[in-house]
Amino acid sequence: MDTLTFQNTLEFARQLDAEDPLASYRNEFHFPQVNGKDVIYFTGNSLGLQPKRTKQFVDEVMDDWKNLAVEGHFYADKPWWDYHERLADGLSKVVGAKPEEISVMNTLTVNLHLLMVSFYRPTEKRYKILCEEKAFPSDQYMLQSQARFHGFNPDDAIIEVKKRKGEHSWRTEDVVNAIQENGEEIALVLIGGLNYYNGQVFDMKAITEVGKSVGAMVGWDLAHAVGNVKLELHDWGADFAAWCSYKYMNSGPGNASGIFIHENHLGKQDIPRFEGWWGTKKETRFLMLPQFDPIETADAWQLSNPPILSLAPYLASLELFEEVGMDQLIQKREKIVSYLEFVLHEIDKEVESTFEIITPEDRGCQLSVFLHGEGRELFDYLMKNGVITDWREPNVIRLAPTPFYCSFEDMYRFGQILKQGILKN
Template sequence: MMQFQNTLAFARELDQQDELKPYRQEFHFPKIQGKDVIYFTGNSLGLQPKRAQKYVDDIMKDWRELAVEGHFYAEKPWWDYHERFAKPLSKIVGALPEEVTVMNTLTVNLHLLMVSFYRPTAKRFKIICEEKAFPSDQYMLASQVRFHGFDPKDALVEVKKREGENCWRTEDVLKAIEETGDELALVMMGGVNYYNGQVFDMEAITAKAKSLGANVGWDLAHGAGNVELKLHDWGVDFAAWCSYKYMNSGPGNVSGIFVHQKHLNKKDIPRFEGWWGHDKERRFLMEPEFTPMPNAEAWHISNAAVIAMAPYLASLELFEEIGMEKLIAKRNVITAYLEFILLDIAKEVGSSFEIITPSNPSERASQLSVFLHGEGRALFDYLMENGVITDWREPNVIRLAPVPLYCSFEDMYHFGQLLKKGIQKNK
């Protein structure tokens, strides 16, 4: 195991050894006091890739010069623009290319996928989720349950953390699945919890639910582009993710979806349908009966929002160049180094930070959530004023995401020094 040091020289040495170091120059950084910020909120909105501008400009140029003909005669024709995402995204989420597509936004896609995969009966109607899931998921699940005539108090089974613990235990999730038994219609959880950064054991949870005949879906807003995923091999029924966090596509941008191969190329699956999910070769015959595309595109409703998709495609080019294996390798080291810095600074200044993200590297990714015992909002404000862009969550937690694509080890060192000054200033 590497012996870390809380020194500028050591941080710079790690940067020199980092083969992803050149990719930092591929992104635009906001500036505070004339300097690039230390950016810890890629788990909320990724930085803008410099090459994104050209991808958008290309579409604007084609629109200007070709107008409607851009659908077929642009360099990247608009009518099949979304097809360019299948191959690179399949590598990121562990899928077959035909199981993946992009459309709409995250919660919209989860609702559309629930049409297909939450089919409750009088007996089998319950959904298992984690307690205090991201609010949008809570609203989505509760509204779906009510839409089908059930009371969320009866239908939603929330797996809680044990008293006094900050993380869920896999055995508790598996036990909840077992106890719900043949009443269980669906397991629908966040693969990586937004608050504490915990990575759930998606493989084990999926396998357990499938053994009892339930469907399984994952919200991968904090997972896609951040953790190793094997959605096809795990037998997941469906998943969806946003693209603007770890995949840097821009604010509120398009979502990706996964639908397992076993559900594809079926006309009888319940689904809300629209023109762009209809057989591509027959789409312009304007036929009255829907014939689904043989892949995940069958869940498309409307044509591709190509201006929105352009920055996502630009960012995926970076993922193609690097590969998830190298990103995850750096992620593990830089997250561990940040953890070391935090604990070392806490020791220096006599503060009792509590890192509520799991210490086991296999249960965490590019995020450390830190409970600032004895420190308040003033410390967060000090960090923000001095060039550290981080995230505050009530009651007293800051979330730090050292994204491997553009964060440096030197960033981690300088953050530690600012943290120390902020604590000393507020004492």
């Protein structure tokens, strides 16, 4: 639908909801309440809502633990020793991979460190890491510590691609040029596929291609991209990727991380890797052999037996993704984000404040908005009136209308509350 046909009315928003094929999935999630009403939830980019079916999956594990104890590893309906394998097929469809290229283990930064053991192999000449300016702090700390661990000064070893002066997003040509200009020195390109602050989706295909062309390894932090945007990791030829599962994947706070390792790196005995017994072949795992015998899939990077109580919510959420599919989620995402953008512009016309959307057209389901002339008081007003959003200093709010559970009526009502908050202040 062309934004020119949008209307900032409750009736029109309800019409869009009536036409939405995913509208019923809103009832699949638990909503916090403020003032006795479901909140307008804009922070799925930080922590997704809990699917109602999650409890059933967790209770099943708890019952198996109660009734079977250690025998649950092999005799539960979903035996624990291969529980993680049930996530691979669903995740492969979400990230555009083959199931054997997927595993689930640990948490995001832990996994990125482990993957860098394999894919950041600096030499005296080729030792630099290219990333985006002001990457998510955990990534910055990780890259700095990896450089120091290998004996390099982070100020020299890390190349940060900056935004142009006065611009709020990166230009693909600047990333490409930086890779090409430093190609002989770059060992690794590692970028957040969707920037947490401005909501920009990088051209992962183009950046991966140019990174590989200069002989670098290419990896992606997909924390804000997985379950949100179209990914084709296998076809793009990325060497590796990792993501958390608690944002758009709705698996619960601090939950397990997924990894992708391209099939070109699978089945190799001699690849540098930190190893543990859950990465050994299932056929020999319990023989307690003295030598590591790697599984010929991404599971070879697993160290320890997986946390089943953490994987159960992840499996519950993946069932929802399996039912809906990424194509439908992306279709609704594009429409609901466009409607939110329209509502913001309409409210902007009615108040003296000026909204500046700093998220470019290459985006997922997040709009980052400068509220010029407004301060923290407006954010506090929104929260007290049932709008759960995210504040970033000095005056940016991040709005993520997740397609699984956000409605078009939410977008309209948010606009009205935002207007009231501005006029009140």
